[in-house]
Structures are given as C-alpha cells and as structure tokens.
Amino acid sequence: MTPAALLVALVALSFVAYLTGRARSLAVVGGSRRIHDLHSLPAHYGMLTALSCALPALAVLGLWLAFQDSIIAGLVAAQLPERLRNLPPELLGLVMNDVRNVVAGSVPAESAEPEIRAAAAEYVRLQGIGRAMLTAIVLAVGIAGLLVARSRISPQLRARNAVERIVQGLLIACSLVAVLTTIGIILSVLFEAMRFFARVPWYEFLFGLTWSPQTAIRADQVGASGAFGAVPLFVGTGLIAAIAMLVAVPVGLFSAVYLAEYAHPRFRAWAKPVLEVLAGVPTVVYGFFAAITVGPFLRTWGEAIGLDVSSESALAAGLVMGVMIIPFVSSLADDMITAVPQSLRDGAYALGATKSEAIRQVVLPAALPGIVGGILLAISRAIGETMIVVMAAGLAANLTLNPFEAVTTVTVQIVTLLVGDQEFDSPKTLAAFALGLVLFVTTLALNVLALHIVRKYREQYE
Amino acid sequence: MSSMSEEGKPVRRPRTPRETQELVERSLRRRYGAERRFRAYGLCAVILGIAFVAFLFATILAQGVSVFRQAYVQLDVFYDPEVIDPSGTRREDDLRLADYEALVRTALRAEFPGIEGRRDVRQLTRLVSSGAAHELQRRVLANPGLVGQRERVWLLASADVDLLLKGEIARDEIGEEGRLSEEQLAWIDTLRERGRLELRFNRTFFVNGDSREPEQAGVRGAVMGSFFTLLLTLILSFPIGVAAAVYLEEFAPRNRWTDLIEVNINNLAAVPSIVFGLLGLAVFIGFFGLPRSAPLVGALVLTLLTLPTIIIAARAALKAVPPSIRDAALAMGASPIQTVVHHVLPLAMPGILTGTIIGMARALGETAPLLMIGMVAFIVDVPSGFTDPATALPVQIFLWSDSPERGFVERTSGAIIVLLAFLIVMNTAAVLLRRRFERRW
Numbered sequence: 001m002t003p004a005a006l007l008v009a010l011v012a013l014s015f016v017a018y019l020t021g022r023a024r025s026l027a028v029v030g031g032s033r034r035i036h037d038l039h040s041l042p043a044h045y046g047m048l049t050a051l052s053c054a055l056p057a058l059a060v061l062g063l064w065l066a067f068q069d070s071i072i073a074g075l076v077a078a079q080l081p082e083r084l085r086n087l088p089p090e091l092l093g094l095v096m097n098d099v100r101n102v103v104a105g106s107v108p109a110e111s112a113e114p115e116i117r118a119a120a121a122e123y124v125r126l127q128g129i130g131r132a133m134l135t136a137i138v139l140a141v142g143i144a145g146l147l148v149a150r151s152r153i154s155p156q157l158r159a160r161n162a163v164e165r166i167v168q169g170l171l172i173a174c175s176l177v178a179v180l181t182t183i184g185i186i187l188s189v190l191f192e193a194m195r196f197f198a199r200v201p202w203y204e205f206l207f208g209l210t211w212s213p214q215t216a217i218r219a220d221q222v223g224a225s226g227a228f229g230a231v232p233l234f235v236g237t238g239l240i241a242a243i244a245m246l247v248a249v250p251v252g253l254f255s256a257v258y259l260a261e262y263a264h265p266r267f268r269a270w271a272k273p274v275l276e277v278l279a280g281v282p283t284v285v286y287g288f289f290a291a292i293t294v295g296p297f298l299r300t301w302g303e304a305i306g307l308d309v310s311s312e313s314a315l316a317a318g319l320v321m322g323v324m325i326i327p328f329v330s331s332l333a334d335d336m337i338t339a340v341p342q343s344l345r346d347g348a349y350a351l352g353a354t355k356s357e358a359i360r361q362v363v364l365p366a367a368l369p370g371i372v373g374g375i376l377l378a379i380s381r382a383i384g385e386t387m388i389v390v391m392a393a394g395l396a397a398n399l400t401l402n403p404f405e406a407v408t409t410v411t412v413q414i415v416t417l418l419v420g421d422q423e424f425d426s427p428k429t430l431a432a433f434a435l436g437l438v439l440f441v442t443t444l445a446l447n448v449l450a451l452h453i454v455r456k457y458r459e460q461y462e
Numbered sequence: 463m464s465s466m467s468e469e470g471k472p473v474r475r476p477r478t479p480r481e482t483q484e485l486v487e488r489s490l491r492r493r494y495g496a497e498r499r500f501r502a503y504g505l506c507a508v509i510l511g512i513a514f515v516a517f518l519f520a521t522i523l524a525q526g527v528s529v530f531r532q533a534y535v536q537l538d539v540f541y542d543p544e545v546i547d548p549s550g551t552r553r554e555d556d557l558r559l560a561d562y563e564a565l566v567r568t569a570l571r572a573e574f575p576g577i578e579g580r581r582d583v584r585q586l587t588r589l590v591s592s593g594a595a596h597e598l599q600r601r602v603l604a605n606p607g608l609v610g611q612r613e614r615v616w617l618l619a620s621a622d623v624d625l626l627l628k629g630e631i632a633r634d635e636i637g638e639e640g641r642l643s644e645e646q647l648a649w650i651d652t653l654r655e656r657g658r659l660e661l662r663f664n665r666t667f668f669v670n671g672d673s674r675e676p677e678q679a680g681v682r683g684a685v686m687g688s689f690f691t692l693l694l695t696l697i698l699s700f701p702i703g704v705a706a707a708v709y710l711e712e713f714a715p716r717n718r719w720t721d722l723i724e725v726n727i728n729n730l731a732a733v734p735s736i737v738f739g740l741l742g743l744a745v746f747i748g749f750f751g752l753p754r755s756a757p758l759v760g761a762l763v764l765t766l767l768t769l770p771t772i773i774i775a776a777r778a779a780l781k782a783v784p785p786s787i788r789d790a791a792l793a794m795g796a797s798p799i800q801t802v803v804h805h806v807l808p809l810a811m812p813g814i815l816t817g818t819i820i821g822m823a824r825a826l827g828e829t830a831p832l833l834m835i836g837m838v839a840f841i842v843d844v845p846s847g848f849t850d851p852a853t854a855l856p857v858q859i860f861l862w863s864d865s866p867e868r869g870f871v872e873r874t875s876g877a878i879i880v881l882l883a884f885l886i887v888m889n890t891a892a893v894l895l896r897r898r899f900e901r902r903w
Binding site: 066067069070073160163164167168170171172174175176177178179181182184185188189191192250251252253254255257258259261262263271274275277278280281282283284285286287288289291292293323326327330354355356357359360377380381383384385386387390391411414415418419432433436439440443444447448451 | 500511703773799828
C-alpha cells in the first residue's frame with residue numbers, strides 16, 4: 001500500500017477499534033442496562049481502544065517514512081560496483097542522484113549507464129519490499145494495540161482518565177512543535193555554519209571587505225578560493241533597511257497619530273483597513289513593482305536631473321520596502337497611542353495645551369517605549385525581507401553608502417547561493433548557512449529586545 | 463511648554479492688559495498654526511499611504527488586465543490523412559507523432575496563396591505560436607474521426623503578434639531581432655481585415671502550465687501547486703496550532719517551561735521566512751531525504767511558518783471566552799477536556815478560523831522559503847499530487863518576472879492579479895466570518 005492508502009486504512013482500523021472498545025465495555029458489564037457499573041462512558045472505552053490502536057502505528061509509520069529513503073539509499077550504494085563505490089563522497093552523491101532520477105522516471109532508463117540502471121532496479125525492488133514490510137508492520141501494530149486495549153477493558157478501568165491523560169500529552173506535544181522548530185533552526189543553521197567556519201575563519205567572514213563566492217571548479221584556476229568577507233552585505237542590508245525606515249517611520253507614525261487622535265471614527269473605520277492592505281500584499285508583488293515600475297522610474301528621473309542612478313539601486317528597493325513596512329509601524333504605534341490613558345491627555349488639555357501639543361509633549365513621550373519596540377520589530381522585518389531585494393536590488397557586492405548604486409544584501413546572497421544546482425558541501429552553499437546564522441541571531445536579538453520593551457510598557461499602564 | 467515659558471520671561475515694566483492680550487493672541491495664532499500643520503502632516507501621511515495602495519493596484523491592473531485576452535488566428539485546417547496518418551492505422555501512437563506543424567503551415571499558405579520561398583513561408587508560420595500544433599494534436603487525439611475532415615479553428619498567435627495587437631510594441635519597432643518584419647505586418651493587417659485575427663478570451667492562461675513561450679504560459683500548474691501545498695499546510699497546521707493553543711491557554715501551569723514556550727512562539731512569529739527555508743533545506747531535504755520541489759516539503763515548511771500565527775490567534779480567541787462558561791461546565795461534572803471540547807472550543811471557533819484563514823493567506827503569498835527548497839524549477843506539467851515536482855503561484859510570479867521576453871511582463875502582472883484575487887477572497891471570508899459570528903460577552 002502507498003503511505004496515503006495506509007493512512008486511510010489506519011483511520012478505518014481505529015474507527016473499528018472505537019466500535020470494538022465501546023461494544024466490549026458494554027459486554028463486560030452485561031448490556032446497556034448495567035451501564036452504571038462502568039467507571040467511564042462506553043465512548044471513553046472506545047476512544048481508549050482507538051487511541052492505543054492508532055498512536056503506536058502512526059509513530060511507526062512516521063519514523064519509517066522519515067528514515068526509509070536514507071536507509072534504502074545506503075543499501076543501494078553499498079551494492080554499487082567497486083568502481084563507483086570507491087568514488088569520493090561528492091561524486092557518489094551525484095551517482096545516487098542519477099539513480100534517483102531514473103527511479104522517479106525523470107530520466108529515461110534507456111539513456112542511463114547499465115550500472116545506474118541496475119542500481120535503480122535494486123532501488124525499486126527495495127522500495128517495494130520496504131512498502132510491503134511497512135504495511136505489514138503498521139497494520140500488525142495497530143491490531144495488536146486494538147487487542148491489548150480490548151483485553152484490558154473492565155468495569156474498573158478508568159478509561160476517561162486514561163483518555164484525558166493521553167489527549168493532554170498530545171496537546172503538550174503539539175505545543176512543543178514551536179520549541180522544536182526553534183531548536184531545529186538553530187541546530188541546522190549552526191551546524192552548517194560551523195562547517196563553513198572550519199574552512200573560512202570567522203573573523204575573515206565578519207570583517208572581510210570583499211565578497212565573491214564564485215569558487216572555481218578546478219583548484220588551479222584563478223581566484224579558486226573565493227572571498228567570503230561579508231561586510232559589503234551587512235552594509236548593503238543596513239543601507240536598504242535605513243532607507244526603508246526613513247520612509248516607514250515618519251509616514252507610519254504620522255498616520256497612526258492622525259488615525260488615533262484626529263480622524264473621524266467613520267474615516268478611521270475605512271482608512272485603517274486600507275492601510276493594512278499594504279501589509280497583506282505578498283512581498284513578491286512588491287518586488288515586481290520595485291523592479292518594473294519604481295526602478296526604471298528612478299533611473300529616468302535621475303537622468304533628468306543629472307544623477308547616475310543604477311537600474312537596480314538601493315533606493316528603489318528601500319523605498320518599496322518602506323511602503324511595505326508602513327502599516328507595520330502604524331498599527332503598532334496606533335495600539336501604543338490608544339493604550340495611553342485618557343487622563344494624561346485630559347491633564348494636558350486642562351493646562352491649556354492644544355491637541356498637537358498634548359500629543360507631542362504628553363502622549364508620544366508616554367507611548368515612546370512601545371513605539372521604539374515597534375520600530376525595532378519593523379527593522380528586524382526589513383533586515384529579513386527577501387523577495388523585494390532579490391528582485392529589485394542587485395547581486396553586485398559593492399561596499400558603498402550611495403543609495404543610487406546597486407548593493408546586495410544578506411538575504412539576496414542566501415537565495416543566490418542556494419537556488420539552482422549545488423553541491424551540499426562546497427563553501428559556497430555553506431556560506432549561505434553562515435549568513436543565515438547572522439540573520440537569525442540579529443533578528444532574534446532585535447525581536448527579544450523589542451518584545452521585552454513592549455511588554456514592560458504594557459505592564460506600566462495595565 | 464517651552465513656548466509659554468519663553469513668553470513668561472521677566473520684563474522690565476509691567477505690561478498693559480492690551481499688550482498682554484496682543485502677546486497671547488500672537489502666541490495663540492502661532493500655536494494654532496502649528497496645530498493645523500501637525501494635523502495636516504498626519505492627514506498627508508494617511509493619504510500618502512492610501513495613495514500607495516491605489517497606485518500599486520492601479521499599476522498592476524493596468525499592466526496585467528490585458529492578459530485575459532489573447533491574439534488568436536482563425537485558420538481552415540484540413541486534417542490531411544497523408545500527413546497525420548500515412549499508414550492509415552489510426553493508432554494513437556502514430557497520431558501522436560504526426561507532423562502537425564505541417565498542417566498549420568498548409569492552412570496558412572492556403573490563406574495567402576501567393577507566398578513562395580522558404581524565408582517567406584518561415585516568416586508566415588512565425589505568426590502562429592508553436593502551441594498551435596499542440597492544439598491540433600490535442601483535437602485529433604480527442605476525436606480521431608477528424609482525420610480527413612476540414613475544420614475552422616482559432617489557433618494561438620505568436621507572442622509578437624499578441625503584443626502588437628495589444629499595442630505593447632509599436633509598429634515602427636519592426637526589423638529588430640525577433641520582432642515583426644514589413645511583410646509580416648502586411649499579413650497581420652490582411653488577417654485582421656478578413657476577421658481572421660482578433661483578441662479573444664485567453665483560455666490558455668488558465669489551463670496551461672508554465673512554458674518558455676509567453677503566449678503558451680499559464681498559471682494552472684502554479685495554482686495547483688499552491689493548492690496542494692496549502693491544503694497540506696492546513697491539514698497539518700490547524701490541528702497542531704489549535705492543540706498547542708488549547709494547551710497553553712487552558713491547561714498549562716504557569717512556570718518557567720510554559721513561559722519559554724510562549725516566548726518561543728512570539729519570537730518564531732518574527733523570524734524572517736527565509737530562515738524557515740534554510741531549516742527546510744537542511745532538515746527535510748538534507749537530513750530526511752524528502753524530494754526536492756515537492757508540495758510536501760513546501761507544506762511542512764509553511765506549516766512551521768504559519769503555526770505561530772495560528773497559535774497566537776487561537777489563544778486570543780480562547781481567552782475571549784468568558785470563564786463563566788468553563789465554570790458552568792465543570793460544575794455540571796464535565797471533565798476538563800470535555801469542558802474544552804464541548805463548550806470552549808465551539809465558542810472560540812470563529813475567531814480561530816479567522817486567524818487560520820489569515821495565516822493561510824500569508825502562506826499563500828510566501829515565496830522566499832519555497833525558493834530554498836527548490837520549488838523554483840521550470841515545470842511544465844500540472845502537478846497532481848503532494849510529491850510531484852511543483853511550483854507555487856508567488857514563485858511563478860518571481861520566475862516570470864525574471865524572464866527577458868517582453869510578453870512575460872503581462873503574464874507576471876496577470877499572475878499577480880490571480881494571486882491577489884485569491885488573497886482578497888480569503889481575507890473577505892475572514893472578515894465576514896468575524897462579522898457574522900463575533901460575540902461580545
């Protein structure tokens with residue numbers, strides 16, 4: 001059976017288990033008239049039986065599917081002829097890729113070498129065996145669980161408590177997924193980055209001034225080593241983020257102040273959602289807009305006043321990114337401004353302040369920590385934003401602060417290093433993970449700081 | 463108030479009431495002016511924001527709306543048995559391999575009888591897309607009885623003809639590499655006069671997968687890829703998200719561990735999406751050996767990406783259910799789980815669903831993590847399952863926007879319109895759901 005069919009079968013089996021458990025619980029006490037002798041409702045016995053049928057079987061299924069491919073690949077690789085088996089690991093990986101392609105049918109079998117074809121046949125055979133074994137084991141585990149649970153059903157069995165314990169365990173497991181994700185991110189990025197730093201020293205990466213990751217294929221070529229000084233990327237990222245914040249902070253703050261303090265409720269009711277549309281537009285759309293409309297516009301405009309604007313300028317990417325971040329700043333600032341107690345405003349009015357004086361000298365200072373937190377979150381978003389810069393900023397790692405020139409960013413380089421054909425082991429792909437580590441650590445620090453500030457501030461007025 | 467303290471500096475002789483009056487009025491005029499300016503800045507900022515929205519949508523619409531119409535040429539095609547099936551077997555394999563381009567060529571030459579010479583014939587056939595032959599093949603395979611018949615069919619014109627009809631390229635751009643020549647322009651005019659060449663509804667865009675030729679490229683493959691990815695994302699993230707929210711909101715004791723989980727979720731919500739892509743690449747593809755470019759892996763990554771959104775929304779919805787409901791259920795002898803499943807969850811469900819739809823909308827527009835796990839391949843076939851190689855709608859937009867052919871600018875905008883339409887539908891559903899079921903306790 002295919003895994004999907006097996007899953008359906010398992011669902012059906014656990015339904016059968018539910019019915020069995022329920023019927024069995026009534027049978028042990030001798031029919032529904034003696035139902036009061038049972039500790040729990042018959043449905044609880046049914047649930048318990050179903051859970052003990054489904055959970056172990058699902059666990060087996062999941063583990064098997066997670067590791068099946070690597071085990072089969074290992075077995076096939078071990079059976080390859082001597083000539084292929086003794087290849088260096090990178091080339092062996094390529095051979096295994098060929099085998100997989102033949103198996104998947106994306107390469108016609110006739111065009112492959114005979115060894116590859118034989119290996120592919122072996123692969124298919126093992127897959128078939130694996131699938132049959134999987135079906136047998138999963139169904140056996142399911143049925144065994146069913147039978148064990150059924151045999152344990154007695155009037156004294158506290159089925160409800162058991163079910164609730166299991167359910168609560170499942171709930172805990174689900175809430176741990178978030179923690180596992182974080183651990184997964186840290187481990188995967190850190191692990192690959194460590195391998196990168198084993199080849200390129202970390203100080204060269206963090207403080208080097210040239211970035212040209214194109215390593216040559218042959219070791220004797222010119223520039224074979226590549227240069228991995230990431231400072232131009234950091235500067236480019238900072239430049240674009242700064243331009244974005246120059247757009248987003250004033251516009252976002254002023255519109256938040258206007259909407260929170262001045263606007264008629266009816267105007268606010270439609271203007272706020274319209275502004276928030278900007279946050280819902282996918283970033284790839286902004287990227288297209290920046291590359292097709294804003295970039296060429298800035299270029300012709302720059303020519304008109306005698307400026308040399310590159311068609312992939314930092315300015316175009318930064319401006320559009322700023323527009324994207326406006327609603328982010330404005331809705332956070334709006335929350336913070338509305339959270340300032342009315343009594344502070346009333347106090348200012350009582351002293352004769354005009355509305356804008358009350359806002360500038362009382363409300364905004366009171367809301368400042370929250371607003372700063374919001375701006376920090378916005379900066380972290382600007383740094384991590386990918387599609388706009390991939391489409392509108394360039395690939396050239398210029399070390400410059402001139403917004404009219406093309407710069408590149410950390411995220412752009414991660415994408416270019418990892419998209420397309422790649423070997424998993426070259427410093428080029430590993431460098432992407434090192435950049436990912438820097439990105440993750442930076443944004444994490446900004447987020448933690450921002451959330452801390454916002455939380456502190458909220459407590460102050462609650 | 464600095465302005466007032468300046469005015470209140472000690473003066474040599476006491477002011478007359480009139481002077482004071484003037485002073486106050488002057489300062490008031492200034493302060494009211496500042497007030498009006500401040501207010502105007504705010505209004506400007508809001509209007510600027512709204513103008514951005516309007517401008518963005520207007521540009522995309524203006525560039526993309528023409529994609530819904532496409533140039534087609536009407537030709538009298540004779541399904542010549544000599545060409546399609548010389549051996550007369552009518553077997554599907556033979557019919558599949560026939561030279562359908564010859565049929566198109568013959569039909570075109572019948573339209574312009576005077577044309578001879580290889581160069582002219584080649585120029586003439588360039589008016590019609592290479593997809594026209596596929597269309598004829600499809601027709602014959604669907605209905606083998608057509609062989610030996612004559613039929614009048616609308617066939618795809620080439621991308622250049624399409625652009626010319628839409629006014630995207632001017633007539634004086636002729637002669638350039640790949641553009642239209644004088645003769646071709648004359649033929650186009652003749653065809654238009656005869657009513658044989660016109661813009662019709664662009665069905666191709668909605669039924670085709672990707673293609674290297676702009677006129678044959680469609681969004682179907684990308685839409686299906688997005689559909690499979692999102693379906694699996696929903697199946698995975700909704701139960702996990704709700705379960706996590708229920709645990710954290712209803713059962714979790716307040717201690718260091720649950721605090722850690724909470725901080726974690728809040729931080730994950732702000733981690734750049736590309737980092738999730740790195741995770742997917744290293745763990746799902748590198749470690750577990752799942753297939754590249756598959757909706758399965760895309761869905762796993764997007765699940766991790768949307769989980770924080772769903773958990774945060776679901777917790778807010780659960781928190782909004784008043785404690786009296788729980789107390790009443792517990793007082794009637796319900797167990798904690800029964801209380802939650804029978805009473806709290808149904809009441810919180812509209813809020814949870816709203817949050818889920820918004821999370822799904824975000825996942826639909828997400829591009830960067832999908833680039834990392836290889837959903838950027840050029841894939842012509844429409845995917846039909848969770849493990850087929852696929853791409854997604856936003857990734858398709860990215861791919862097309864990178865293509866040098868001019869016809870793809872319009873395709874890209876068209877795909878964006880399709881994507882935005884989906885997003886608008888999803889967000890409207892979320893808003894309506896909230897309006898319809900929102901309860902104030």
